[in-house]
Amino acid sequence: MIEELKDNYGHFFENELIEEINQVGSFKEVEEGFELIRPGSYIKTMPLIISGAIKVLREDSDGDELLLYFLERGDTCAMTLSCCLGHHKSEIKAIAETYTKLVMVPVEKMEEWTTKYKSWKNFVFDSYHKRLIEAIETIDNIAFLKMDDRLLKYLKDKTKINNDHVVYNTHQQIAYDLHTSRVVISRLLKKLENEGKVKLNRNNIEVINI
Amino acid sequence: MIEELKDNYGHFFENELIEEINQVGSFKEVEEGFELIRPGSYIKTMPLIISGAIKVLREDSDGDELLLYFLERGDTCAMTLSCCLGHHKSEIKAIAETYTKLVMVPVEKMEEWTTKYKSWKNFVFDSYHKRLIEAIETIDNIAFLKMDDRLLKYLKDKTKINNDHVVYNTHQQIAYDLHTSRVVISRLLKKLENEGKVKLNRNNIEVINI
DNA sequence: GCAATGCAGTAACATTTGTTACAGAGTGCT
């Protein structure tokens, strides 16, 4: 585990901190679709992502969903951070987007380290900043973009995150993430296909040129 | 100034910190409508709000606006925080919603204090958490609510922030905040009036029962 | 092979939101 920590967090963290993470953290591998965080739960460990990707969703009281953003290697979940440090409930849901490797760090340590290691404190501040920016970007998208542009952006993000120009999703799944209906997504995808930007297959979408 | 600091931040901060804020901070009073932060600018001082309210907006490249949230007594601007600590550009615009009293703290101190005072570090973490939550609530509103509910929520927030059941705004101003058109707001307000929830006057809206 | 199931395509329609245009009422100024 220590090698993977060094590779992914070595430029942020001092060696001592890496060693400490290695001692108290537990290594975890999860399959695609694994639910890491459910809304309303209290969180006792914090994930540091080694590889893979996690998608973070907002869920409203009716169970309607909306994709907030993706987390990647080197990221951590700011909501978990603030839940741990502030002892609040989770407001979000996190699901493994791909097969993902994580190191889980217990809450108590996190707080201790914000005093002990400057690099950890900065990492925490930086994570907050990034998540705040991403939340605001999500607001931009919903508020200023129409559904066709949001769909395009979604496809772009997916291909980037998964490093694959084919998006293995049904129209229904995309509709959930963007909080709209399957019919709307099918309609817009068809339009994109006619424009030569994607090729539609069963259960996947080839992104050609966007 | 020190009395006002003690009254508003005394429960968070140690006396020494209060004293230090008093020494290095500068007191500032701004009129309603004063632009505190403009997007793209670098920020060199951080505001602590003593009294009044500030509205924080997102602006897109076309100059379209969207209200993100209000800040009140005891709050600070998380975006300023992260801009200062991370030395990024501002992504938002902040305007005094009412006559507002502030203490402006220079950036250098802010960073120093995160190490020196535990209460300051926690205040910073807590501010981040609150802003992240509010950004996510804004996402909820835009994504899950229709315009009529968003308008209702806006009126509620305004009456609360200004502590006045009359909202002194033109329909056009509300339309800017909610990123829609004046006609839409007029239409929906008329509907609310017919439902007995508001009373419409020239340049103001009496909130009756929402 | 055949039934059951899930997925995608499409039409027809409803609703919500945005746009344009214009009228009238209130306000402030001279």
Added chain:
DNA sequence: AGCACTCTGTAACAAATGTTACTGCATTGC
């Protein structure tokens, strides 16, 4: 009073999005 200006109300229309219903195709399991 007369004028310019801003604000609000309203109609008529356009566009975007959401809903329902039905079709056929591919896959799976029997």
